Amino acid sequence: MQAKTLIIGAGAAGLMCAAQTGAGTIVIDHAKAAGEKIRISGGGRCNFTNMGCGADNFISQNRHFAKSALKRYTQWDFIEMVDRHDIAWHEKTLGQLFCDETAKDIIKMLIAESPEMDLRLRTSLVSLDQTENGFRAVIETGGKQDTLNVANVVVACGGKSIPKMGATDLGYKIAQKFGHQIIETRPALVPLTFSGNPFASMSGTAAPVRLTANDTSFDEALLFTHRGLSGPAVLQVSSYWTEGDSITVDLASNGTLPQTIKTARSTEGRKDLTTILAQHLPTKLVAHLSTLLDLSGNVGDLSDKKIDALVDDLRNWSLTPNGSEGYRTAEVTLGGVDTDGLSSKTMISKNTPGLYFIGEVVDVTGWLGGYNFQWAWSSGWAAGQDIAGN
Numbered sequence: 001m002q003a004k005t006l007i008i009g010a011g012a013a014g015l016m017c018a019a020q021t022g023a024g025t026i027v028i029d030h031a032k033a034a035g036e037k038i039r040i041s042g043g044g045r046c047n048f049t050n051m052g053c054g055a056d057n058f059i060s061q062n063r064h065f066a067k068s069a070l071k072r073y074t075q076w077d078f079i080e081m082v083d084r085h086d087i088a089w090h091e092k093t094l095g096q097l098f099c100d101e102t103a104k105d106i107i108k109m110l111i112a113e114s115p116e117m118d119l120r121l122r123t124s125l126v127s128l129d130q131t132e133n134g135f136r137a138v139i140e141t142g143g144k145q146d147t148l149n150v151a152n153v154v155v156a157c158g159g160k161s162i163p164k165m166g167a168t169d170l171g172y173k174i175a176q177k178f179g180h181q182i183i184e185t186r187p188a189l190v191p192l193t194f195s196g197n198p199f200a201s202m203s204g205t206a207a208p209v210r211l212t213a214n215d216t217s218f219d220e221a222l223l224f225t226h227r228g229l230s231g232p233a234v235l236q237v238s239s240y241w242t243e244g245d246s247i248t249v250d251l252a253s254n255g256t257l258p259q260t261i262k263t264a265r266s267t268e269g270r271k272d273l274t275t276i277l278a279q280h281l282p283t284k285l286v287a288h289l290s291t292l293l294d295l296s297g298n299v300g301d302l303s304d305k306k307i308d309a310l311v312d313d314l315r316n317w318s319l320t321p322n323g324s325e326g327y328r329t330a331e332v333t334l335g336g337v338d339t340d341g342l343s344s345k346t347m348i349s350k351n352t353p354g355l356y357f358i359g360e361v362v363d364v365t366g367w368l369g370g371y372n373f374q375w376a377w378s379s380g381w382a383a384g385q386d387i388a389g390n
């Protein structure tokens, strides 16, 4: 069978690309439904973009690579599409936009944008080879094989995160077969683990913190769990953390704690220091901290020097994770197809005409907060427009 374009992966990037390429597009996916990660994203409401999205919100060996696609297809372009489909949305926090109802609305919208797409689910790629005019792909659905001759192949099969949902390393294998380098991959936006369950007694407790790993800080919530640390602050720094590094928790980043304690010293001097701290931090966290720091005695007995030393300890709580929960729960995969081998404008391979890489398989990883979907939309759009124009 002849077709213009084969897109491998009916996820966020693949569906957006198909919406641009139009007639003659076959999209294959081994899953039983398209856009499964969209469906479960954002707690079922899909944090589909971020109003503040820019290249600084991404990690890549080449921090300039994402700029072009993000500028050509912006968050405002995607919001316009969402509005056109009458999907109600709201800003939750920090510019993060979510559907009011369900993430399924985004999947339906993308499928509706591609009326001519030939979508083949439960379909796998058996082989992919270059020919004189493009590519020959053998695909298999329900034990039946089909040979496709196509001019373009778009690799949109995502990263390695959540293998249970169908994530595979197919995209990286295709890249290597066609001479592309792979930047080492690792799980990102992932909870961090600790030996000996040190936070078990306060599992479920959350606190607003400034969390730092390798000189990169995020002001968000930290969640203590029975396995270690989670919550937005931890997911964010996990992308900057590598095995063996410590992370620094600042429990008083807004700077008001010294004054709070000094005021309490003169107005509530007979109260325990732990009682005063519990006005600022969750009680269970204060109880945990009292096993690490000397928090005994009345607040009225504290000298300025002691208060300053205590605040310093609370602002520089150093913890060393022993690992992360890995690809089992990671929201994304850091690393991937080296951007040196791709055009930043169109995502086309520099060494293989007609071959494109889009979305998470590329070495561009966003922060938590809708950035990863925006990368999928922008890179998918850029490749799709290029194909549509040829």
Ligand SMILES: Cc1cc2nc3c(=O)[nH]c(=O)nc-3n(C[C@H](O)[C@H](O)[C@H](O)COP(=O)(O)OP(=O)(O)OC[C@H]3O[C@@H](n4cnc5c(N)ncnc54)[C@H](O)[C@@H]3O)c2cc1C
Residues within 6 Å of the ligand: 008, 009, 010, 011, 012, 013, 014, 028, 029, 030, 031, 034, 035, 036, 037, 038, 040, 041, 042, 043, 046, 047, 048, 049, 123, 124, 125, 156, 157, 158, 159, 161, 162, 165, 166, 167, 168, 169, 170, 330, 331, 332, 358, 359, 360, 361, 369, 370, 371, 372, 373, 374, 376
């Ligand atoms: C739990 C969770 C929540 C998330 N929430 C958000 C969020 O709210 N906001 C945000 O911006 N990002 C979020 N993300 C990240 C976001 O889902 C991904 O970055 C995004 O889906 C990447 O798009 P993609 O098209 O590159 O890959 P995917 O969406 O993963 O699509 C890849 C497709 O390829 C298919 N595939 C893989 N291997 C093969 C194969 N061998 N053969 C055939 N098909 C194959 C898969 O079945 C899949 O359909 C979340 C991720 C997870 C895991």
